[in-house]
Amino acid sequence: MLKRLPVVYSPEFKYHRTSPQHPENPKRLEVIIQRLKEGILGQIVEFFEPDPAPLEWVKEVHDINYLLRFEEACLRGRSFICGKENEICYDTYEIAFLAAGAVIDAVELVEKGEKFIFCPVRPPGHHAESYTALGFCFLNNIAIAARYWQKKYGRRIMIIDWDAHHGNGIQNIFYEDDQVFYISIHENPRFSFPGTGLAEERGRGRGEGYTLNIPLPLDSGDVQFVDAFIEQIEPVVKEFKPDGLIIAAGFDAHQDDDMAYLNVTTAGFAEVSEIVRSWREEFDFPVISxxxxxxxxxxxxxCVAVHLKAMLDIEAEDPEDF
Ligand SMILES: [Zn+2]
Structure with a gap:
């Protein structure tokens, strides 16, 4: 059992202000942080304040013209960029850099010896492409940190994305890369945003075979979700043997979340987290969620609490948690 829970988080994430009816709003982190301060998690949590991501590293992933357009749109008081769902405010550009910086700081912490770190950040990132915002995402937090980890420390990284939607941005950024393996499990893209992530999308050139998409049928449930980890992802983890693992931990596959129809329960998220923990212990690589x-x-x-407890091998205090 790990006795510490390092969390990279800034209270300033709330300054990415979206309208109250927007699903991606500051309340999401408010309820998560409140939960992290309760129970056994509250006894072991340790918060780290992130620094903004350096522009030179953000530019490794994002086109400079997009970044300039994004900054200008915020400073001019525009209310969205690249589509109405991507709501912005005056501070969004700055806060997006802070979110990406949190994941970079997590890389620094694992390079200093931490085994597991959680980054509750917003705005989210996995739909952001190098040249555009998409699906509430502006900067691809995970892609920026994975690139940083890869280039600064020469590490081979695996990214497992269990958000209900395909992480098109992460896939495209590493599509021709054989040093960053992207795995996504998501709802059938023929019926789901953003429409990419078919099983035949497997990478290109040197990166061929280093992208694995596992689309699940609508109304799947825990059994199919968990089986995919055991039957399809585990052999790839054993073969690739990453130096580090990043989880794109989305929880919209939950049965009570309106954004998708995968019918996963909190017990399902606990189970896949336990599977990832067993890999971390067996192969001794650090994990950033x-x-x-x-x-x-x-x-x-x-969902976040059961995920973290399973990753840390902590028994649930309350049977209701599972
Ligand atoms: Zn999603």
Missing amino acids: VLEGGYNLEILPT
Whole structure:
């Protein structure tokens, strides 16, 4: 059992202000942080304040013209960029850099010896492409940190994305890369945003075979979700043997979340987290878990709590948690 829970988080994430009816709003982190301060998690949590991501590293992933356009749109008081769902405010550009910086700081912490870190960040990142915002995402937090980890420390990274939606941005950024393996498990893209992530999308050139998409049928449930980890992902983890693992931890696959129809329960998230923990112990690589989606404010903090407890090998205090 790990006795510490390092969390990289800034209270300033709330200054990415979206309208109250927008599903990706500051309340998401408010309820998560409140939960992290309760029970056994509250006894072991240790918060680290992030620094903004350096522009030179953000530019490794994002086109400079997009970054300039994004900054200008915020400073001019525009209310969205690249589509109405991507709501922005005056501070969004700055806060997006802070979210990406949190994941970079997590990389620094694991390079100093931490084994598991959680980054509850917003705005989320996995839909952001190098040249555009998409699906509430502006900067691809995980891709920026993975690139940083890869280039600064020469590490081979695996990214497992269990958000209910395909992480098109992460996939495209590493599509021709054989040093960053992207795995996504998501709802059938023929019926689901953003429409990418078919099983035949497997990488290109040197990166061929280093992208694995596992689309699940609508109404799947825990059994199919968990089986995919055991039958399809585990052999790839054993073969690739990453130096580090990043989880794109979205919780919108939960049965009570309106954004998807995968019918996963909190027990399902606990099970896959236990599987990832067993890999971490067996192969001795550090794991960084980064929040992506998850919009039901009632259930999101419980999903996060069961995920963290399973990753840390902590028994649930309350049977209701599972
Ligand atoms: Zn999602």
